Amino acid sequence: MSENILVATAWPYTNNYLHLGHIAGCYLPADIFARYQRARGNKVIMVSGSDQHGTPVTIAAESEGVQPIDIVNKYRKNHLEVWERLGISYDLFTTTGTDNHIATVQDIFTKLYNKGLIYKKNMTLLYSEIDNRFLADRYVEGTCPDCNFERARGDQCDQCGKPMDALELINPISKLSGDTPIPKESEHFFLKLSALEQPLLDWIKKNDYWKPNVKNFSLKYLTEGLKDRAITRDIEWGIPIPLEGYETKRIYVWFEAVIGYLSASKEWAQIQNKPDEWQKFWFDKNARSYYFLGKDNIPFHTIIWPGILLGYENHNLPYDVPANEYMNLSGGKFSKSENRAVWTHEFLEKFSADALRYYIVSNMPENSDSDFTWEEFLRRNNDELVATLGNLIHRILTFTFRNFDSKIPEPKKIETSDEKLMSEIFITKEKVESNLDICKFRESMRNIMNLAQNTNRYLDSEAPWHSIKTDKERAGTTMWVSLYAISAIKTFLYPFMPNASLQLGSYLGISTDVNQPTWEVEKPKSGTTLETPFPLFKKLEIDIENPLADE
Known part of the structure; x- marks a missing residue:
């Protein structure tokens, strides 16, 4: 359903x-x-x-x-x-900036205010006497009191990720003039997070399927105790407060x-x-x-x-x-x-979307930080995307195109080796699904590449370039099974590299509606005319010292 x-x-x-x-x-x-x-x-x-x-x-x-x-x-x-x-x-x-968004934000603000979950009180803010203005959080920079990062912002430390008040910064300075701002009072509206602490804690504790880093990060702040946070600022750019008398203040961005x-x-x-x-x-x-x-x-x-x-x-x-x-x-x-x-x-002006999508998913920082380097991008593209996946697809398509009158052959006797690879298709399908269901994208891509490697081994073992000379039926069955495998790869690739998936479907004679993609693996239809195949992926040569320079 x-x-x-x-x-x-x-x-x-x-x-x-x-x-x-x-x-x-x-x-x-x-x-x-x-x-x-x-x-x-x-x-x-x-x-x-x-x-x-x-x-x-x-x-x-x-x-x-x-x-x-x-x-x-x-x-x-x-x-x-x-x-x-x-x-x-x-x-x-x-x-x-749409009227719809402004109306939705103001409706939520009003309802929370009427329920007592938003309230007014004076607060101390940093004020620059040189700039003659209150400084919104990101106009202030200083040292984080938790990790001692010297360039923490007034709303959050980029080093340790802790949200904060600009007044907590050590040695704050104005990013506009570089002067040291002074504390000054201003009336603002606060979100009463303290009243929501227990229901949030109860809810998060039940979410056992969350990534450990996400759950633990969230529980840390809740167990330390939530503080009410100001949701308005003395600024002119933003959504107006839906109450009279606050025309010079705006609802702050982190709330809206x-x-x-x-x-x-x-x-x-x-x-x-x-x-x-x-x-x-x-x-x-x-x-x-x-x-x-x-x-x-x-x-x-x-x-x-x-x-x-x-x-x-x-x-x-x-x-x-x-x-x-x-x-x-x-x-x-x-x-x-x-x-x-x-x-x-x-x-993207120099390299394809598929090359970038493949590199990122193969190196995705799902559970720990990863690192982009041009050397690794080049290796992933040439050794994996081109040499493993692209080469497999191209040699199956070109061999079939040249030796079977540009048509998908009819399978005859199915051998144990054929059954093994066809079984691997649906084992892979289950693995890819189970990993994508829980947002394990990198592992899903590994499942697809493993199927490609197993198909390569199957081809090498069956050697249709030899059997085509003595047993064309056997060679035809081998190629039909191989086409079945890359038809499955076409389906599994769609979320990751949609352009390559759609082009592969076209080569296989499988019409795919871009607006209605399918997750079903389509068996090759014997007699279907194949398109003239070209390589799906391009081998790259990059000047590592100046990779985006014009050639």
């Missing part, structure tokens, strides 16, 4: 381009999972959007001397192009951005001309929601967002939060703010 699956990804700030660390952290795993669930016949919506209200956007605007919306438009256009070229299959990638998953679902339903369709994903207790993000976003999706939902209405809480660790760059962390990155759009 078809299930309703919500796939949600972290909302990228529109303050810079997307680097490969972003893709590995959440966007590719989410796409693989969504494509797999669609192929299984489930009803899937994959939603996210541009986070246009974050202070990184205003910081970028001020540094470039333009308005925040100009920064949003510039980088949103780039992000949309990356999704298209990389094949990230959103059902909706919207923005936090996570609400985007709900507002985007509503917007998607409106676009489908089925305005209530979103409710199937948010109220049906058999529906499941998966939130894909990097480890720095874990507390916002396992504590803050579920806390908001618990206080709001009977919406489904996250079913799973399969957060990844970091993919680093040659031993150091990718960083948009420090311009230390391999930008995805530049990468």
Whole structure:
């Protein structure tokens, strides 16, 4: 029976381009999972959007001397192009600037305020006398009191991941003027997280299928005791507070951005001309929601967002939060703010989407940090994608095309070796499914590559290039079984490398509806005319010192 699956990804700030660390952290795993669930016949919506209200956007605007919306438009256009070229299959990638999102955020704010879960009180903030303004969290930098990282932000430490108040920083400075800000009082609204601590703790303890790092990270903050957090700031860029007298303040981004998953679902339903369709994903207790993000976003999706939902209405809480660790760059962390990155759009100008998708899934930081290096990218592409998988597919197709009048031969007597490989197809199918069901993408890809290696061994053992000379029927059966194996590989590859999967299906004479993928393994139909085959993947030569240079 078809299930309703919500796939949600972290909302990228529109303050810079997307680097490969972003893709590995959440966007590719989410796409693989969504494509797999669609192929299984489930009803899937994959939603996210541009986070246009974050202070990184205003910081970028001020540094470039333009308005925040100009920064949003510039980088949103780039992000949309990356999704298209990389094949990230959103059902909706919207923005936090829509009327629908603003209305949803203000409705939640109002209901939580009326329930006493949002309340007003004075708070001490950092104020710059040189800048003549209160400094929002990301306008402040200092030393983390927990890990002593010297460039911690005022909202979170990038080194240890701890959310914090800017006042906790040691030796804080203004990122605008470099001066030392002073404490000053201002009235703001707080989310009463302390009242939600026990229900959140009870809920998280039951989620035994969560990744250990996600569950333990979340339990650590809960057992230390949740503190109420301010959800408004003295800024002009953001969503207005839906109460009179607070026109110079805005709802802060960490509260409103996570609400985007709900507002985007509503917007998607409106676009489908089925305005209530979103409710199937948010109220049906058999529906499941998966939130894909990097480890720095874990507390916002396992504590803050579920806390908001618990206080709001009977919406489904996250079913799973399969957060990844970091993919680093040659031993150091990718960083948009420090311009230390391999930008995805530049990468895709030179290399194929399939090459990137294969490398990332093979090196995905699912349980520990991984590292991107050009040497490893080259090795993965040439030794695995081309030499193992691509070569297998190409030699099966070309041998069949040349020796059987461009048609799929008819199998005759099935031998034990044939049965063994055909059995391996469905063993692999079960392994890939069981791993994808629990978001083990790297292991799923290994299962597929193992099938390719076993098919290679089968071919070498059967040696149809010899039997074609003395027993064409036997050679034909060997090739039919081999075509069966790569037909299965075509199916299993679809979530990981959709372009290669669809092209392989075309070579095999299997018509695949891009909008209605299937998870069934199709047996080769004898007599089907094969297309002239060409290699699916390209061997690369890279100047490691300057890999993105024009040739």
